[in-house]
Amino acid sequence: MPDDGKPRDLRIGLLGCGVVGGGLVKLIDKHRSELAANGIALRVTHVAVRDAQRQRGIDMTRFRVTTDPMAVATDPEIDLLVEVMGGNTLAVQAGCAALSRGIPLVTANKSSLARSLPRYLEAAGDRTAIGFESAVAAHIPIIEVLDRSLACEELTVIKGVINGSTNYILTFMERAGCEYDEALADASAKGFTEADPTLDVEGIDAAEKLSLLAMKAFGAHVSPERIHTEGITKIRQVDIQLALAMEHRIKLVAAARRTGDGLSLRVHPALVHRGELLADVDSEFNAIILEGPGFKELTFLGKGAGELPTASAVLNDIVKIARGGAGQLPGFHKQAGEGIRVADTSTLKLCYFLRLPVAEADTSAAVIALEAMGLRVLSIAQIASRDVNYLGVITDVVEEGRMMSLLPEIGSLRHVKGEPALLRLDKDNYRDIVEREQSAYFGASLQREPGARV
Numbered sequence: 001m002p003d004d005g006k007p008r009d010l011r012i013g014l015l016g017c018g019v020v021g022g023g024l025v026k027l028i029d030k031h032r033s034e035l036a037a038n039g040i041a042l043r044v045t046h047v048a049v050r051d052a053q054r055q056r057g058i059d060m061t062r063f064r065v066t067t068d069p070m071a072v073a074t075d076p077e078i079d080l081l082v083e084v085m086g087g088n089t090l091a092v093q094a095g096c097a098a099l100s101r102g103i104p105l106v107t108a109n110k111s112s113l114a115r116s117l118p119r120y121l122e123a124a125g126d127r128t129a130i131g132f133e134s135a136v137a138a139h140i141p142i143i144e145v146l147d148r149s150l151a152c153e154e155l156t157v158i159k160g161v162i163n164g165s166t167n168y169i170l171t172f173m174e175r176a177g178c179e180y181d182e183a184l185a186d187a188s189a190k191g192f193t194e195a196d197p198t199l200d201v202e203g204i205d206a207a208e209k210l211s212l213l214a215m216k217a218f219g220a221h222v223s224p225e226r227i228h229t230e231g232i233t234k235i236r237q238v239d240i241q242l243a244l245a246m247e248h249r250i251k252l253v254a255a256a257r258r259t260g261d262g263l264s265l266r267v268h269p270a271l272v273h274r275g276e277l278l279a280d281v282d283s284e285f286n287a288i289i290l291e292g293p294g295f296k297e298l299t300f301l302g303k304g305a306g307e308l309p310t311a312s313a314v315l316n317d318i319v320k321i322a323r324g325g326a327g328q329l330p331g332f333h334k335q336a337g338e339g340i341r342v343a344d345t346s347t348l349k350l351c352y353f354l355r356l357p358v359a360e361a362d363t364s365a366a367v368i369a370l371e372a373m374g375l376r377v378l379s380i381a382q383i384a385s386r387d388v389n390y391l392g393v394i395t396d397v398v399e400e401g402r403m404m405s406l407l408p409e410i411g412s413l414r415h416v417k418g419e420p421a422l423l424r425l426d427k428d429n430y431r432d433i434v435e436r437e438q439s440a441y442f443g444a445s446l447q448r449e450p451g452a453r454v
């Protein structure tokens, strides 16, 4: 609180008054007296929207409403800019225009930030701050944790389930026993996806968030285009059933890890063993796991999106800036714009899941053929779906490049009656898990009894 005892008055320019922006206005109204008691008076003064006439269930007459975001960003009568309108062009121009005037920016726009980070950093210089807690797993304060709580910890891995829409779809497929299209339709009907779900289901949204997380965790910016990204559109019900039969669940996992070859960043569907915490993260929930030699493993769980979780993360960033002053709080480390070696995906060593159409009588022969190629088979399951018998196989660790080069050969095996499908496991130590558990099922798998129906 300033010396005169009056709350610090912060005039906010708000770009976007939709789900998040509208939620923010409501939250500021709701918490006005608590904020004032803490020496902070927040006042939304300017609002930019596309349609100035739209009814929003908010009294808009108290704001200067415009359809020109740049007019707000360059207005001398704002102290802080909040960008919650989305997009990659105007959002960057407006955000950078404010930053270059020394006006702090709070943004939920992961896409513009992850893709145009160097421009934002240049505009901010050392003068002002960018808060973006709401851009990644909104209700998990992971940016704050990386910035402060773990500032002196060495991190080796940051990974998680960070897209609620795809997690909802995969959870629905598992529970309802349906195919991808039906689960997508349910997610859309319930408002868990955008009108165009491509960014979510193709893994792009998760790659943008991973880019920001990795930047905070490892101090280097890898733009989303450089992240190996695969979505969930090819997952079939039979994959989910085969994975379950082998004690795994399928999740869209985003992972960044330090390797001997550089930083490995990947977003793809992965089989997660049911003993792992990540396997239990269902529906629209997000989870983030950090690994490091000092603290071993930390897990964070919470809602990743939605009006109030996201608006609340925006409000927290505003309050941090109001308390700490621009330039100190939640900003980027300066070195974040520098390059880093990104590991070549083909050199990664992982366990793999294969789904192969193989007649029940031929499964032993198919497994023997896989082993003859040098693939050690750790676990198998079979499921009949629409008159086709599918063999599911989990292999021991293989280099990705080698696995990819073997796929055509696997597809042309005499007993394999169609295209093989391949998914990765979340871990490269599945054999350890198998040997540790020694369950009756895994015991049977390791003794390779491929005929056993599960």
Ligand SMILES: NC(=O)c1ccc[n+]([C@@H]2O[C@H](COP(=O)([O-])OP(=O)(O)OC[C@H]3O[C@@H](n4cnc5c(N)ncnc54)[C@H](OP(=O)(O)O)[C@@H]3O)[C@@H](O)[C@H]2O)c1
Pocket (backbone or CB within 6 Å): 015, 016, 017, 018, 019, 020, 021, 048, 049, 050, 051, 052, 054, 067, 068, 069, 083, 084, 085, 086, 087, 090, 108, 109, 110, 111, 134, 135, 138, 304, 305, 306, 307, 310
């Ligand atoms: N929704 C979530 O749960 C969530 C979670 C995390 C992050 N985010 C991010 O937050 C941002 C906003 O998301 P949202 O869900 O609040 O979107 P939204 O409901 O579609 O709201 C967008 C708002 O921005 C305004 N707008 C868009 N383009 C504009 C332009 N060119 N000029 C002026 N105003 C413009 C729209 O005006 P009209 O109302 O007049 O159309 C609307 O008020 C996005 O970057 C999103 O990725 C959202």
